[in-house]
Each structure stands twice: as structure tokens, then as C-alpha cells.
Amino acid sequence: MSEKFITIKEVALNNNCPECYSKDGLRLTFKQKFLDTKFYKSITADVSSSIACKTCNTTIYPVQWTDDIERVFEYHHRALEPKKASTYLKKLSWIAILFIAIVIAGIVFTVFYAKL
Template sequence: MATSFITIKEVPISNNCPECFNNTGLKIIYKQKFVETKYYKSITDTITQDIICDNCHTTIYPVRWTEDIERVVAYQKKVLSPKTASTYLKKRTWVIAASTILTILIIVSLLIYLQL
């Protein structure tokens, strides 16, 4: 099972970085969890957020957030429109399901025919 994250939104913010104090390099990156197996692909409801400074190349963790950054993150979270959770069944799954149903139908029809 391969689990990865798809970037759904990247927002530059003009707050001061708590590390380098520059006000042009911060951005919030929202990612949504994507799961792929041999049988299906699925987009889940799990959303992560990271704040990264492009100037000092550091990740700003919630412990270091200022009140201004918290307000911007809260607003951006409200206006975020993630992809809807969905599951796509692959061809292999459909073949297995169809062959299983066909096998069951054959067995049931043979049992009915032999009892008559």
C-alpha cells in the first residue's frame, strides 16, 4: 500500500518568520492523503498543513507560531476547499468481483438443477 500526500493548496503569507524575521518567504502548504493499492485508489479526508520559510528553508512548527500566523492559518483553513473523499476501484478488483459472482451463480444453479 502506497500512501502519499497531494498538495491541494499553497498560500504565501506576509507574516514575519519566527526564525529569520523576514516577511516575504512564509507559505502554508495544505496536503491531502492519497492511498493506492493493487485494488483501489482513494483520496481520504486527512489534511495536513505545513508552514515553510523559503528564505531560511525551515519548517515552522505550531509551537513557534505567533498570534498573527495563527489567525492567518485559521482563516486559510476556513476557505480551504479540499477534494472530496472518494475511492476508485481498479480493473483487477472488478475482475475478481465479477468472477466471484459468476462462480457463485454457477454453483447455485448446479445445486438447483441437481435437486430437481
Template sequence: MSKEKLVVLKEANITNNCPECFNQDMKITFKQKHKYGKLYDRTTNEVTHTIKCNTCESIIYPVNWTEDIERIFNYYKKMVEPEKASIRFTSLFYILVVSLLVVIGVGIYLWQSGVILF
């Protein structure tokens, strides 16, 4: 039901050698997961990363990292500031809560006045 979206936190070009094609044109991207539902929007603590070579279009997995790539990754990882994990309720949620409170209030009023007998 809820949709997941990865929001880019930081994106940077790095000039390390690609382990696949040995060119110096790579990009590192950090993304944070957000979940969107009908009643709430939730920001999670989950942060993902990818390193991609712009020349050969290959994704560089941690198994293939050199010491230089790992050093650059750790540097940028410290610079990334993810949003706090939070939940924001949508207007539909507030409309449902207010409607429920009104129905309960009317029910109690009618019961107190003697119109409804249980």
C-alpha cells in the same frame, strides 16, 4: 501494501515575519492524504498543513507561531475545501468480482444439470 500520497489542496505565499530569520517570505501548504492499493484508491479526511520559510528553509511549528501567523493560518484553513472521503475501485477489483460470479454461475449450472455431484 497500499501506498500513501499527500495531494496538495492549497498553497499560498504569506508575508508574515519568520520567527527564525525575520524575513517575510513564507509558504503555507495544505495537503490531503490519499491511499492507493491494488484493488482500491481511497481518499481520506486527513488534511495536514505546513508553514515553511523560503529564506532559511525552516519549518515553522505551531509552538513558534505568532498571533499574525495564527490568524493567517485560520484564514487559509477556512478556504481549503478537501475532497470528500471516498473509495474508488480499480479495474482489477471489477475483473475479480466478475470472474468470481462467472465461476459461481458455471458451478451452479453444472450442479443443476447433474454433471457435478456433491
């Protein structure tokens, strides 16, 4: 099973970086979890976020956030519309479901017509 996080929204922030004090390097990124197995592909409701400064190449953790960064984060978090959680069954799943249905039909057919 492979788990990936797909970027669903990336925003350039106008706030000062707490590390290098640059005003044009902060990036807020929202990512959604994507699962891929042999039987299905699934988009989950799990959304993660991170803030990084592209000027000093530093990840800004919530402990380092200023009040301004926190307000901007909350605004973008409320405005975020993640993709709807969904599951797509692959061909192998459909084959397994069809096989199970045929086996059950065979058992039912044998039980009912063996009495005659």
C-alpha cells in the same frame, strides 16, 4: 500500498518568520492523503498542513507560531475546500468481483438444478 500527499493549496503568507524575521518567505501548504493499491485508488479526507520559510529553509512548527500566524492559518483552514473523499476501483478489482459473482451463480445453479 503507496501513500502520497498531494498539495491541494499553497499560500504565501505576509507574516514575519519567527526564525529569520523575513516578511516574504513564509508558505502555508495543505496536502491531502492519496492511497494507491493493486485494487483501488482512493482520495481520503485526511488533510495535513505545514508552514515553512523559504528564506531560511526552516519548518515553522505550531509551538513557534505567533498570534498573527495562527489567525491567518485559521482563516485559510476554514476557506479550504479539500477534494471529496472517493474511491476508484481498478481493473483487477472488477475482475475479482466478476469471478466471485460467476462462482456464486455456479453454486446457486448447481444447488437448484441438482434437485431436479
